[in-house]
Amino acid sequence: MxxxxxxxxxxxxxxxxxxxxxxxxxxxxxxxxxxxxxxxxxxxxxxxxxxxxxxxxxxxxxxxxxxxxxxxxxxxxxxxxxxxxxxxxxxxxxxxxxxxxxxxxxxxxxxxxxxxxxxxxxxxxxxxxxxxxxxxxxxxxxxxxxxxxxxxxxxxxxxxxxxxxxxxxxxxxxxxxxxxxxxxxxxxxxxxxxxxxxxxxxxxxxxxxxxxxxxxxxxxTELAVGQVWEDDRQDSNTIRSWPTSAGTYRHLGRPPANAQMVEPSLDDGYLLLVSQAQQQ
Known part of the structure; x- marks a missing residue:
């Protein structure tokens, strides 16, 4: 069609x-x-x-x-x-x-x-x-x-x-x-x-x-696979980070060694894409 x-x-x-x-x-x-x-x-x-x-x-x-x-x-x-x-x-x-x-x-x-x-x-x-x-x-x-x-x-x-x-x-x-x-x-x-x-x-x-x-x-959503992790402390060396309702911080970007990786959401994929585009 x-x-x-x-x-x-x-x-x-x-x-x-x-x-x-x-x-x-x-x-x-x-x-x-x-x-x-x-x-x-x-x-x-x-x-x-x-x-x-x-x-x-x-x-x-x-x-x-x-x-x-x-x-x-x-x-x-x-x-x-x-x-x-x-x-x-x-x-x-x-x-x-x-x-x-x-x-x-x-x-x-x-x-x-x-x-x-x-x-x-x-x-x-x-x-x-x-x-x-x-x-x-x-x-x-x-x-x-x-x-x-x-x-x-x-x-x-x-x-x-x-x-x-x-x-x-x-x-x-x-x-x-x-x-x-x-x-x-x-x-x-x-x-x-x-x-x-x-x-x-x-x-x-x-x-x-x-x-x-x-x-x-x-x-x-898949754009953010391998680029989302959570930690008790906020990491300033990320593309984006924000507090969660559980009291941890969610981070988006290149993870450090031994990072606690989590499944990405649609929000993560979108934020990563927009942040990268705005930096170009």
Missing amino acids: SAAITTSRLVKKYRTTRAVDGVTLSAAPGVVGLLGPNGAGKTTLMRMIATVVAPDAGSMRLLELDPADPRERVEIRRRIGYLPQAPALYAGFTPFDLVDYVAVLKEHTDRSWRRRETRRVLELVGLQDQMHMKIRILSDGMKQRVALATALIGTPELLVLDEPATGLDLQQRLHLGSLLAQSPTVIFATHNIAEMAALCQHVYVMVAGRIRFSGRPAEL
């Missing part, structure tokens, strides 16, 4: 800073995670994939269409759902009004269909009892679910989600996972490692504008 997203050497610059620096990736059907520290360039890359901003260099195909072609870009926008990192919601609207308005912007002209679809997506995100309340009085988590509902209009073939679980409690995060599993292709950006591990079949790690890792979560 063809990849829903393919990019080749994408570049986006802001003055002298390369926010995205030669990114090549591919997203096949399933859930793909884009992981990285704050400032890694994840949001800029997601905005390009959502066709909000154009790259300065490189090429991209979305749903086998070229977003550089204006006619094909319009067709792409009809077939994707996008949740930005900081969605702008009209506080005076109700969730029902806002979702219906976004459906109009996506050129759904059948009013009866829009009303049914608006109810459907609001029920999907658990807002059936709040759909006619003003957005200004909703909690942050409810507002995030309103924004998610707008991304789900029309059952998009591709979901582009930037930090989708922001403001959601544990139960809502689990429900989000169920929603994403039902979508044909999802790419979502996060800096939450546990969230990525729970939802993704494939993960990219982005540091300083570049893709530094591509693979399964288990493969990211």
Whole structure:
């Protein structure tokens, strides 16, 4: 099956800073995670994939269409759902009004269909009892679910989600996972490692504008094999060290002789990769 997203050497610059620096990736059907520290360039890359901003260099195909072609870009926008990192919601609207308005912007002209679809997506995100309340009085988590509902209009073939679980409690995060599993292709950006591990079949790690890792979560964990140990004392000659709940110190890096080695976690693999990339 063809990849829903393919990019080749994408570049986006802001003055002298390369926010995205030669990114090549591919997203096949399933859930793909884009992981990285704050400032890694994840949001800029997601905005390009959502066709909000154009790259300065490189090429991209979305749903086998070229977003550089204006006619094909319009067709792409009809077939994707996008949740930005900081969605702008009209506080005076109700969730029902806002979702219906976004459906109009996506050129759904059948009013009866829009009303049914608006109810459907609001029920999907658990807002059936709040759909006619003003957005200004909703909690942050409810507002995030309103924004998610707008991304789900029309059952998009591709979901582009930037930090989708922001403001959601544990139960809502689990429900989000169920929603994403039902979508044909999802790419979502996060800096939450546990969230990525729970939802993704494939993960990219982005540091300083570049893709530094591509693979399964288990493969990211394996990067730290033989480089994690615990001791009663903190060793300053490590890449990272931190106290544990057991009162020991966990260390990441080149172990000393006779170190008490432990099995690495996904956090260890990620921290090792990011630390090494930032030192280059």
